[in-house]
Amino acid sequence: MSHITSLAQTPEPPYYAVIFTSQRTDGDRGYSKMADRMVELAKTMPGYLGVESVRDSSGVGITVSYWKTEEDIRNWKQNAEHSRAQEAGKTTWYSEYALRIAKVERAYGK
Amino acid sequence: MSHITSLAQTPEPPYYAVIFTSQRTDGDRGYSKMADRMVELAKTMPGYLGVESVRDSSGVGITVSYWKTEEDIRNWKQNAEHSRAQEAGKTTWYSEYALRIAKVERAYGK
Numbered sequence: 008m009s010h011i012t013s014l015a016q017t018p019e020p021p022y023y024a025v026i027f028t029s030q031r032t033d034g035d036r037g038y039s040k041m042a043d044r045m046v047e048l049a050k051t052m053p054g055y056l057g058v059e060s061v062r063d064s065s066g067v068g069i070t071v072s073y074w075k076t077e078e079d080i081r082n083w084k085q086n087a088e089h090s091r092a093q094e095a096g097k098t099t100w101y102s103e104y105a106l107r108i109a110k111v112e113r114a115y116g117k
Numbered sequence: 118m119s120h121i122t123s124l125a126q127t128p129e130p131p132y133y134a135v136i137f138t139s140q141r142t143d144g145d146r147g148y149s150k151m152a153d154r155m156v157e158l159a160k161t162m163p164g165y166l167g168v169e170s171v172r173d174s175s176g177v178g179i180t181v182s183y184w185k186t187e188e189d190i191r192n193w194k195q196n197a198e199h200s201r202a203q204e205a206g207k208t209t210w211y212s213e214y215a216l217r218i219a220k221v222e223r224a225y226g227k
Contacts, residue, residue: 013177014138014215024219026134026181028124028169059138061171061179067123069171069179071136097227105124105226109134109219116215117207 015057015073020111022056023074029096029104031066038100041092048088054079073111080108125167125183130221132166133184139206139214141176148210151202158198164189183221190218 031038042060049055054075062068074080083089096104141148152170159165164185172178184190193199206214 013140013175014213017215017217020217024134024136024217026136026219026221028181030124059177059179061173061177063171063173065123067169067171069169069181071138071179071181101227103124103227105127105224107127107130107134107221107224109136109221111136111217111219114215114217117211117213 013059013061014116015059015071017056017073017111017114020114022111023077023080024109024111025072025074025080026107026109027070027072027104028106029068029070029101031062031068032100032102033066036099037095041095041100045089045092048086049083052079052083052086054082077108123169123171124226125169125181127166127183127221127224130224132221133187133190134219134221135182135184135190136217136219137180137182137214138216139178139180139211141172141178142210142212143176146209147205151205151210155199155202158196159193162189162193162196164192187218 046058049058049072056073056075058070058072060070156168159168159182166183166185168180168182170178170180
């Protein structure tokens with residue numbers, strides 16, 4: 008049995024999801040490097056359960072990260088390096104974005 | 118003020134999200150037509166609030182649909198045409214997928 012590593016392997020619910028939807032501005036301007044770094048950094052944070060991330064050629068992207076508790080999400084949000092990335096996202100990288108914090112109640116799949 | 122229509126315009130939380138992550142098999146085999154149809158059909162269902170959907174060139178996709186209540190999600194899951202699409206998804210279109218039902222508790226954005 009092989010598994011596509013793009014799909015997160017999460018435990019039984021309940022747990023939390025951060026749904027981040029965004030529209031990129033034109034040009035890289037340091038974005039790709041930061042995005043890779045944020046994924047690596049998130050993996051080291053307490054309560055991290057996994058991440059799924061897709062962006063298409065029109066610059067629309069959805070990233071869903073999964074966390075054990077809301078406190079873990081707050082802690083990740085407040086990480087200093089992540090805070091700088093969030094600020095650059097607002098000012099430079101995203102023309103529009105939405106961030107939603109949600110409690111995963113049920114999950115199934117193939 | 119223009120808005121990118123790829124990002125859903127949802128009301129204040131709480132509401133519900135269906136996070137559907139998938140890996141497509143090779144070849145279209147009727148998938149694109151069905152995917153467009155399901156988005157159009159979902160928009161007509163009670164409690165529909167919006168949808169965001171992205172798939173990249175490697176075939177990994179994330180679709181998040183938003184709903185007023187869990188009952189609205191059950192109703193949509195049981196729609197006859199949607200049920201046939203779900204079955205074809207399991208047997209033909211997706212090599213792997215995960216579906217998560219989550220309650221959106223907080224949301225913000227730009």
